[in-house]
Amino acid sequence: xxxxxxxxxxxxxxxxxxxxxxxxxxxxxxxxxxxxxxxxxxxxxxxxxxxxxxxxxxxxxxxxxxxxxxxxxxxxxxxxxxxxxxxxxxxxxxxxxxxxxxxxxxxxxxxxx
Numbered sequence: 001x002x003x004x005x006x007x008x009x010x011x012x013x014x015x016x017x018x019x020x021x022x023x024x025x026x027x028x029x030x031x032x033x034x035x036x037x038x039x040x041x042x043x044x045x046x047x048x049x050x051x052x053x054x055x056x057x058x059x060x061x062x063x064x065x066x067x068x069x070x071x072x073x074x075x076x077x078x079x080x081x082x083x084x085x086x087x088x089x090x091x092x093x094x095x096x097x098x099x100x101x102x103x104x105x106x107x108x109x110x111x112x113x
Contacts, residue, residue, distance in 0.1 A: 011031075011032045011033075011034070012031060012032070012033050012034075013033075013034045013035065013036050014033070014034070014035050014036070014042055015035070015036055015037055015038065016035075016037045016038025016039075017038060018035075019040075019041050019042055019043060019044060020033065020042065020043040020044070021043075021044050021046075022043065022044070022045045022046060022047040022048070022049060022068070023046050023047055024046045024047055024068065025047055026047040026048075027047050027048040027049070027050070028043070028045075028047075028048075028049050028050075028052065029049070029050045029051050029052075030050075030051045030052075031051075031052055031053070032052075032053040032054075033052060033053070033054045033062075034054070034055060034056045034060075034062065035056045035060050035061075035062050036056075036060070037060065038060070039060055039061035039062065039079060040061065040062075040063060041062075041063045041064070041065045042054055042056075042062045042063065042064065043064050043065070044064075044065040044067070045064070045065065045066050045067060045068045045069070045070055046067045046068045047068045047069075048068055048069045048070075048071070049064075049068075049069070049070045049071070049073060050070075050071045050072050050073065051072050051073060052064075052070070052073040052074070052075075053073070053074050054073070054074070054075045054076070054084075055074070055075070055076035055078075056078065057078075058078045058102065059078075060078070061077060061078050061079030061080075061082060062075075062076075062077055062078065062079075062084075063077055063079065063082055063083065063084060063085070063086060064084065064085045064086070065086050065088065066085060066086065066087045066088065066092040066093075066094065067087075067088045067089075067091050067092060068091065068092070068093070069093045069094075069095070070085070070092075070093070070094050070095075070097055071093075071094070071095040071096055071097065072095070072096045072097075073096075073097050073098070074097075074098045074099075075097065075098070075099045075100070076099075076100045076102075077099070077100065077101045077102070077103075077106060077108070078101075078102045078103070079101075079102075079103055079106060080102075080103030080104060080105060080106060081103055081105045081106055082101075082103070082106060083099075083101060083106060083107040083108065083109060083110035084099040084100060084101045084106070084107075084108050084109070085097065085099045085108065085109045085110070086109075086110050086111075086112065087109065087110070087111035087112065088111075088112055089111070089112065089113055092111060094109065097109075
């Protein structure tokens with residue numbers, strides 16, 4: 001399965017507990033993802049995500065979890081302690097990703113083993 005934003009980049013906003021899961025073999029491309037309330041992981045990639053923009057207002061933390069491939073994307077995390085992009089072991093691959101984290105104890109990218 002592939003989800004591709006057409007024309008102007010498609011915008012998807014999640015509520016407090018919503019998130020997108022992209023399983024192995026699936027892909028998403030050209031989407032802007034954000035959260036309107038709550039906080040936490042907005043998208044969990046086991047497949048491939050490309051040309052994604054992930055950010056929310058500063059009071060709502062967002063995060064991208066990566067077990068697959070994230071490329072040509074921008075992630076702005078605003079959680080004071082969590083990373084903007086969190087990779088899970090050796091299966092996480094990042095290529096041409098800009099990640100920003102605002103919190104004093106946050107990291108733009110963190111990879112867990």
